[in-house]
Amino acid sequence: MRLPSPLGISGPSLWLPPERQSGAEAVASGLVDAETAGELGYSALPVAALAPPEMAVEAGREALSAAGVDPAAVGLLLHAWIHYQGHDLWSPPHFVADRLGADGAVPLGVQQVCNGGAAAVELAASRLFVEPGLEHALVTTADAFPDPGFDRWSGDYGIGYGDGATALVLHHLPENGGGRPADLVLHAVTTVAAPRLERMHRGDDPFGPAARSLGPKVDIRRTKKAFLRDGGMEAFTEASGASLRTVVRRCLAEAGLSAADKPLRYVVAPRLGRKTVDLAYAPPLSELTGAELLRPGADTGHLGAGDAAASLAELHARRMLGPGEYALVVSAGAGFTWSCLLVSGA
Numbered sequence: 001m002r003l004p005s006p007l008g009i010s011g012p013s014l015w016l017p018p019e020r021q022s023g024a025e026a027v028a029s030g031l032v033d034a035e036t037a038g039e040l041g042y043s044a045l046p047v048a049a050l051a052p053p054e055m056a057v058e059a060g061r062e063a064l065s066a067a068g069v070d071p072a073a074v075g076l077l078l079h080a081w082i083h084y085q086g087h088d089l090w091s092p093p094h095f096v097a098d099r100l101g102a103d104g105a106v107p108l109g110v111q112q113v114c115n116g117g118a119a120a121v122e123l124a125a126s127r128l129f130v131e132p133g134l135e136h137a138l139v140t141t142a143d144a145f146p147d148p149g150f151d152r153w154s155g156d157y158g159i160g161y162g163d164g165a166t167a168l169v170l171h172h173l174p175e176n177g178g179g180r181p182a183d184l185v186l187h188a189v190t191t192v193a194a195p196r197l198e199r200m201h202r203g204d205d206p207f208g209p210a211a212r213s214l215g216p217k218v219d220i221r222r223t224k225k226a227f228l229r230d231g232g233m234e235a236f237t238e239a240s241g242a243s244l245r246t247v248v249r250r251c252l253a254e255a256g257l258s259a260a261d262k263p264l265r266y267v268v269a270p271r272l273g274r275k276t277v278d279l280a281y282a283p284p285l286s287e288l289t290g291a292e293l294l295r296p297g298a299d300t301g302h303l304g305a306g307d308a309a310a311s312l313a314e315l316h317a318r319r320m321l322g323p324g325e326y327a328l329v330v331s332a333g334a335g336f337t338w339s340c341l342l343v344s345g346a
Contacts (some may be wrong), residue, residue, distance in 0.1 A: 005173075008346070009173065011069070012309065014314065016164045030338065031151070037153070040153075040158070042160045052092070054140060063168055075167075076105055078120040079094060093108055093109045094107045108123075113334040115335070117309045118329075138168075139309065142306070143164070143308055154221075158272060160301040168313070186342070192243045192337070198336075266294050267289045268329045268330060269281045271296055306328075310327050325340060327342075329342075
């Protein structure tokens with residue numbers, strides 16, 4: 001999406017629980033074999049005691065405080081997630097808004113699987129430009145992957161799942177009509193999709209009447225095996241490579257940059273396992289941008305819907321971007337959908 005003008009990102013926050021399960025502990029406990037743990041490359045995965053919406057509240061408080069925004073000034077709250085939030089037939093975003101004191105916000109849920117956080121930023125950006133009077137949008141994500149319903153180390157190929165939450169405030173900038181200073185500047189957010197790949201997370205399974213009616217755990221390996229058994233690897237590799245190249249080129253073009261522009265300092269991969277990033281992301285991203293490739297997540301794992309926002313939080317916390325220096329943050333999710341967020345230092 002080409003933005004009519006850049007937007008500000010303030011208070012980008014990553015909230016992680018204090019408890020960790022190291023790769024060595026997981027191997028010793030029989031949760032994952034040593035070879036797979038090595039390919040994943042995670043030093044540890046965070047393990048939460050709080051429910052995901054409670055974590056989102058913690059991240060939201062940090063973001064609003066850091067941004068200096070009164071919760072009452074939030075007009076839109078978007079919450080994204082991929083896994084169970086703690087109650088059936090219930091609205092997590094309304095819980096987050098209530099607990100934060102964002103009584104004037106319209107709470108909306110975004111379920112675009114692992115690309116949900118990036119999708120929420122894109123939706124919030126759209127609303128800021130078309131809705132008069134909307135000054136602050138809060139985007140939160142939160143996920144937890146506990147036993148017995150989810151095997152965080154071995155339930156998927158090439159990905160380990162960590163618990164945590166993110167939040168950020170999206171708003172107009174001072175130079176674009178009454179906005180406020182920002183921590184990062186959002187110049188473009190672009191998304192492409194390949195719906196023909198949806199079966200990778202459905203496989204041959206029949207439609208069930210309720211969650212986990214086919215088994216006691218979420219089993220992503222089962223559905224991927226069925227997809228790959230029918231020749232899906234070639235289709236996935238082709239579609240993934242083409243979509244990733246398209247979304248990167250389009251995002252840079254919409255911001256008026258080329259891949260050779262020196263201000264693009266970093267390109268940030270999703271928080272997938274090391275081998276997955278090496279095979280599927282590193283070659284095209286390095287080829288297309290020439291920027292330094294960042295591989296975040298060794299100490300977080302894949303954060304469900306929160307990968308992109310977590311990387312924005314770390315770029316800001318580590319002061320990695322000066323004014324006019326750019327980073328391209330890449331996000332991906334089942335379906336399949338790929339997004340890029342182009343940001344700079346403020």
